[in-house]
Amino acid sequence: MVGIVIVSHSRKLAEGVQALVQQMVQGAVSLALAAGIDDPENPFGTDVMQVYQAIESVYSEDGVLILMDLGSAVLSAEMALEFLPEERRHQVRLCEAPLVEGAIAAAVTAASGANIEQVIREARGALAAKASQLSGINPSESAGALVSAPISAQSQVIHLTVRNQMGLHARPAAKFVATASQFQSEIMLQNITSSSGSVNAKSINQVVTLVIRQGNEIAIAASGADAQAALAALQQLVEANFGESVADVRGGETPLPEQPQFPISNSQFSGIPASAGIAIGNIAIYQPTVLNVQQQADNPEAEWQQLQTAIEQTRHQIQTLRHQISATAGEAQAAIFDAHLLCLEDPFVIDRTRQLIFDRNFSAAAAWKSVIDETVAAYEALPDSYLQARAADVFDVGQRVMRSLTGTAPASINLPEPGILVATDLTPSETAQLDPGKVLGICTVAGGATSHSGILARSLGIPAVVGVGAELLRLQNGTLIALDGETGEVWVQPDDTQLRELQAKRNRQQAQQQALQAAAQQPAITHDGHQIKVMANILTIQEAKIAVNTGAEGVGLLRSEFLYFDRVSVPTEEEQREAYEAIASILSPHPLIIRTLDIGGDKPLPYLNLPPEANPFLGWRGIRYLLDSPDLLKTQLRAILRASHQHSIKVMFPMVASVREIRAAKEILAAAKTELRSLGMSFDEAMEVGIMVEVPAAVTMADKLAAEVDFFSIGTNDLSQYVMASDRTNPKVATLADPFEPAVLRMIQQTVTAAHHAGIWVGVCGELASSELATPILVGLGVDEFSMNSPAISTVKAAISKLRMDEAEAIASAVLQLDSAKEVREYIAGQLKT
Ligand code: PEP
Numbered sequence: 164m165v166g167i168v169i170v171s172h173s174r175k176l177a178e179g180v181q182a183l184v185q186q187m188v189q190g191a192v193s194l195a196l197a198a199g200i201d202d203p204e205n206p207f208g209t210d211v212m213q214v215y216q217a218i219e220s221v222y223s224e225d226g227v228l229i230l231m232d233l234g235s236a237v238l239s240a241e242m243a244l245e246f247l248p249e250e251r252r253h254q255v256r257l258c259e260a261p262l263v264e265g266a267i268a269a270a271v272t273a274a275s276g277a278n279i280e281q282v283i284r285e286a287r288g289a290l291a292a293k294a295s296q297l298s299g300i301n302p303s304e305s306a307g308a309l310v311s312a313p314i315s316a317q318s319q320v321i322h323l324t325v326r327n328q329m330g331l332h333a334r335p336a337a338k339f340v341a342t343a344s345q346f347q348s349e350i351m352l353q354n355i356t357s358s359s360g361s362v363n364a365k366s367i368n369q370v371v372t373l374v375i376r377q378g379n380e381i382a383i384a385a386s387g388a389d390a391q392a393a394l395a396a397l398q399q400l401v402e403a404n405f406g407e408s409v410a411d412v413r414g415g416e417t418p419l420p421e422q423p424q425f426p427i428s429n430s431q432f433s434g435i436p437a438s439a440g441i442a443i444g445n446i447a448i449y450q451p452t453v454l455n456v457q458q459q460a461d462n463p464e465a466e467w468q469q470l471q472t473a474i475e476q477t478r479h480q481i482q483t484l485r486h487q488i489s490a491t492a493g494e495a496q497a498a499i500f501d502a503h504l505l506c507l508e509d510p511f512v513i514d515r516t517r518q519l520i521f522d523r524n525f526s527a528a529a530a531w532k533s534v535i536d537e538t539v540a541a542y543e544a545l546p547d548s549y550l551q552a553r554a555a556d557v558f559d560v561g562q563r564v565m566r567s568l569t570g571t572a573p574a575s576i577n578l579p580e581p582g583i584l585v586a587t588d589l590t591p592s593e594t595a596q597l598d599p600g601k602v603l604g605i606c607t608v609a610g611g612a613t614s615h616s617g618i619l620a621r622s623l624g625i626p627a628v629v630g631v632g633a634e635l636l637r638l639q640n641g642t643l644i645a646l647d648g649e650t651g652e653v654w655v656q657p658d659d660t661q662l663r664e665l666q667a668k669r670n671r672q673q674a675q676q677q678a679l680q681a682a683a684q685q686p687a688i689t690h691d692g693h694q695i696k697v698m699a700n701i702l703t704i705q706e707a708k709i710a711v712n713t714g715a716e717g718v719g720l721l722r723s724e725f726l727y728f729d730r731v732s733v734p735t736e737e738e739q740r741e742a743y744e745a746i747a748s749i750l751s752p753h754p755l756i757i758r759t760l761d762i763g764g765d766k767p768l769p770y771l772n773l774p775p776e777a778n779p780f781l782g783w784r785g786i787r788y789l790l791d792s793p794d795l796l797k798t799q800l801r802a803i804l805r806a807s808h809q810h811s812i813k814v815m816f817p818m819v820a821s822v823r824e825i826r827a828a829k830e831i832l833a834a835a836k837t838e839l840r841s842l843g844m845s846f847d848e849a850m851e852v853g854i855m856v857e858v859p860a861a862v863t864m865a866d867k868l869a870a871e872v873d874f875f876s877i878g879t880n881d882l883s884q885y886v887m888a889s890d891r892t893n894p895k896v897a898t899l900a901d902p903f904e905p906a907v908l909r910m911i912q913q914t915v916t917a918a919h920h921a922g923i924w925v926g927v928c929g930e931l932a933s934s935e936l937a938t939p940i941l942v943g944l945g946v947d948e949f950s951m952n953s954p955a956i957s958t959v960k961a962a963i964s965k966l967r968m969d970e971a972e973a974i975a976s977a978v979l980q981l982d983s984a985k986e987v988r989e990y991i992a993g994q995l996k997t
């Protein structure tokens with residue numbers, strides 16, 4: 164029988180729920196509580212180990228359903244799952260259903276012997292009766308503003324059931340739209356379960372507003388020459404659950420339960436807890452720039468062209484930001500910006516804007532603003548709080564295009580000194596750019612717990628409370644406030660007692676955090692004693708500190724682009740040396756691998772005025788650009804060499820495709836060394852030199868290249884897109900650039916074999932290294948070093964420690980014989996279960 168765990172801040176509340184449940188099912192269900200903490204003075208809270216023990220006490224192969232109250236209850240439940248053995252973890256499901264109604268519905272269903280899916284479904288539907296009794300609202304009704312067109316009589320139609328845990332939330336919807344967009348046929352989508360109208364399946368906004376949830380039946384209709392192929396591709400995507408595993412959903416966008424709207428005592432303000440942690444500091448109020456828009460224009464063609472240019476510029480900005488976030492916070496967080504990219508090319512938005520420009524003589528800015536406002540309002544009118552939060556994403560993209568059209572620079576969001584950022588709202592882009600060293604906490608008037616800004620704040624470790632009263636904005640800059648991102652409380656000018664209590668709580672949280680980090684500080688050693696280095700990919704000095712705290716044994720990839728972004732000219736040798744030394748000192752005694760500047764492709768650098776190219780990824784990027792700019796390269800190499808004097812530093816070159824290129828780069832390195840010697844400047848004469856292996860030519864020439872360098876670092880992000888010939892930033896084909904494709908895995912194998920044969924070590928620093936599913940493959944292929952975004956380190960270290968070399972080798976050789984990335988993932992998931 165399915166077991167049930169109730170996680171609550173209050174022991175009394177949980178016991179009350181338990182009593183109600185037992186009255187319904189007369190003890191016929193296994194139910195355990197994890198509620199309150201062992202502190203007589205402040206008994207409210209949740210404890211990870213309690214949750215873990217509760218799960219174990221009701222665990223059976225039928226699974227366990229966990230219901231939580233709010234804030235840290237969700238975090239504690241998520242963390243408790245990490246303690247479970249892999250095979251058990253998959254049987255334990257977190258459920259966002261309301262605590263009281265959900266527990267009763269789940270218990271009654273579990274007691275009838277139903278399986279976990281049925282229990283979850285019933286728990287989730289627990290509010291339906293109350294909702295219809297009180298309002299009679301059908302969720303699809305208010306999506307009307309965006310819902311359109313009938314299905315044509317010539318269409319072929321398929322009916323499918325959506326099975327992934329969160330239904331078509333932002334990321335699966337983005338994949339759905341990207342797949343539909345690959346086909347010429349007209350494709351319409353309908354939510355049969357909610358009797359919605361049919362919408363254009365190529366429109367992200369229309370698809371998301373259908374509110375398609377797990378268990379909903381959908382109809383997809385296609386008409387046109389490739390209708391059959393389109394339906395087959397969409398069917399495959401839906402049946403593969405959009406490539407989501409339970410873990411993916413948990414790690415990314417799992418919405419937290421609705422938060423209390425009532426004021427919490429002892430606080431001046433209360434809001435929605437969005438990112439756990441205590442922050443105490445002076446406030447800095449952020450005012451975004453106001454955009455002035457001219458309403459009418461008399462040359463529609465010119466306006467239309469301006470809009471195209473603005474959209475193109477915005478696409479570049481978002482791609483750069485996506486790149487940075489992927490490097491620092493991971494792919495799940497970066498994928499938020501895929502939906503932004505799709506929004507930019509949404510046919511619904513573009514067509515409406517075009518109409519206003521050509522039919523009503525609107526200026527480009529006025530037309531765009533009008534359509535974006537309309538789309539934002541349509542999202543806000545939806546009955547589902549999770550989908551309402553998507554309005555902020557559309558607004559964010561809209562603002563970027565507006566700024567480009569009106570030539571308005573974004574207001575600076577960097578605080579001069581550490582403090583708490585207070586704002587009406589923060590867009591995901593704004594949040595992504597915050598410096599956790601300066602922004603101690605975030606407090607906004609708008610926003611919900613499921614906003615992408617909240618997710619990004621959590622990944623940056625910045626405590627946040629959102630949805631706080633607008634009075635907050637009337638406070639003076641510099642006012643002392645404190646906030647608790649776990650409970651949603653905000654104190655204005657807290658008194659000494661409140662400050663003492665908050666500091667004590669912050670100390671307790673830090674101690675808990677330190678205990679978790681301590682486990683990740685251990686080396687990654689397989690069961691049979693094979694040690695693998697686990698390093699971090701970083702961009703900034705700030706991230707070097709995070710890397711060390713999360714257990715990195717050095718930095719395997721410093722994307723040195725960070726020094727070159729956000730400025731108007733190239734950084735000097737001195738500036739670079741200082742930055743590299745600062746990072747190396749933080750990491751000491753662990754090594755720092757600096758990748759020389761890698762621009763071009765999806766990483767533009769405006770002040771270098773690189774000409775637009777038809778195929779930027781096949782163009783003037785990486786080492787190609789560097790070799791054509793020898794002074795720029797030599798300056799960077801001199802800075803790296805000088806930093807290597809008293810630090811453990813290695814250098815590597817990006818995008819190497821031929822022996823000629825690495826030899827040319829080494830010549831410039833030799834020239835830099837000669838210059839430094841003649842100036843009497845010290846450096847590490849034996850500094851190791853490596854290359855990124857990310858172009859198929861480098862793989863096939865790996866034996867020759869290995870003779871030139873001390874190490875290889877495989878960049879699976881680029882390698883996948885080049886092996887599969889699919890632009891990793893183009894949503895229409897990006898899913899093809901999948902590092903789990905056996906074609907890519909075979910390339911990794913060839914590279915490792917060639918490297919080891921030549922006696923050099925080889926690492927993987929692409930996103931693949933951070934995937935727990937890929938760990939057995941990479942270990943089995945013989946990879947010596949993994950380098951990844953810091954948040955993934957503890958999970959990958961734990962995954963390594965569960966492996967034995969012979970098992971990993973067997974897994975690696977098996978997956979190389981499979982046919983597709985999908986088969987590889989299924990195979991590994993099967994192996995992890997057994
Ligand atoms: C890669 O291509 O895998 C890589 C690590 O480099 P980047 O993502 O910076 O291009």
Ligand code: MG
Nearest residue numbers: 857878880881
């Ligand atoms: Mg690369």
